[in-house]
Amino acid sequence: MKKKIYNVKKIPDKNFKIEGNTITTQLSTLNTVSNFVSPWDNNPIQPIIFKACYDNSFFYFSFQVNDNDVYTQLADDTRESINQSDRVELFFRINDSLTPYYCLEIDSKARIMDFKALPNRKFDFNWSWDKSEIEVKSYHALDRFIVEGKLSIKSLKDLNILKKDNFGAYMEVGLYRAKYMLNKQKVREPIWITWVDPNFPTPEFHTPNSFGLFRFLD
Numbered sequence: 001m002k003k004k005i006y007n008v009k010k011i012p013d014k015n016f017k018i019e020g021n022t023i024t025t026q027l028s029t030l031n032t033v034s035n036f037v038s039p040w041d042n043n044p045i046q047p048i049i050f051k052a053c054y055d056n057s058f059f060y061f062s063f064q065v066n067d068n069d070v071y072t073q074l075a076d077d078t079r080e081s082i083n084q085s086d087r088v089e090l091f092f093r094i095n096d097s098l099t100p101y102y103c104l105e106i107d108s109k110a111r112i113m114d115f116k117a118l119p120n121r122k123f124d125f126n127w128s129w130d131k132s133e134i135e136v137k138s139y140h141a142l143d144r145f146i147v148e149g150k151l152s153i154k155s156l157k158d159l160n161i162l163k164k165d166n167f168g169a170y171m172e173v174g175l176y177r178a179k180y181m182l183n184k185q186k187v188r189e190p191i192w193i194t195w196v197d198p199n200f201p202t203p204e205f206h207t208p209n210s211f212g213l214f215r216f217l218d
Helices: 020-024 079-083 155-157
Strands: 004-010 048-054 060-068 086-092 099-107 112-118 123-125 135-142 144-152 163-165 168-182 186-194 213-217
Touching: 004 123, 020 060, 020 144, 060 086, 060 155, 060 168, 079 099, 079 112, 099 135, 099 144, 112 135, 123 144
Parallel strands: 004 048, 004 213
Antiparallel strands: 048 060, 060 144, 086 099, 086 168, 099 112, 112 123, 135 144, 163 168, 168 186, 168 213
């Protein structure tokens, strides 16, 4: 299967600040990912637009998710609460064997669930991104929500996520969304949406086949 590629444009260093919808409103010329799929569900997917860019200090990303029924579990701010909410996700792997890979899951309130992982869903929730190396904001309207964030280039290099080959800088990334819908029993259950179809019989993001390639343009 041919690997999906997203080209990450470079922007000038200018102390670029994220506010929740900054990337969407100020950087309209960025490349986009919009071909998300839900291989395990037949319901139509409301549009999702992902954008990213970078400068010498940070990698910036944005998900714009069309949705007029965003579900957020606000019982508390625990990992379990975020895990039961509509959210977007980025996974970063350092090799084909996923040893390790890093997961960043963010809900519509910009709450972060980040962890380190190994194959077979061995999750290390004691690990998290250094708070000085990550920032996330969100924006919520009636018919959509936006999550945008930035990760320091230093942290991506230190974790061996951002690497170089003969074609330049690159990293391997999975892009996902979890959408919680009411079923016939009036219980919320997730629909799993992905950029790369892993060709797995059941919903599964934690597999090498769900990652695409981000190429950093000079």
